[in-house]
Amino acid sequence: MDLDSLPFVSAxxxxxxxxMAPCPLATNVAATTFIGKQIESRFGPLLASLAxxxx
Numbered sequence: 001m002d003l004d005s006l007p008f009v010s011a012x013x014x015x016x017x018x019x020m021a022p023c024p025l026a027t028n029v030a031a032t033t034f035i036g037k038q039i040e041s042r043f044g045p046l047l048a049s050l051a052x053x054x055x
Contacts, residue, residue: 028052 018026031052036045 014029018029032045032049035048035052039045039048
């Protein structure tokens with residue numbers, strides 16, 4: 001799989017997962033996306049997501 005199709009495949013996979021357990025997963029994805037957009041460093045979103053997951 002090349003990297004051009006990664007966003008589409010990721011969106012499709014998150015859509016499938018959200019349809020199975022809509023409330024918790026959708027909230028977590030939305031929070032992680034919001035946090036990721038606020039941070040401008042390269043590894044900042046990864047660290048913030050890990051901090052969100054562990055809290």
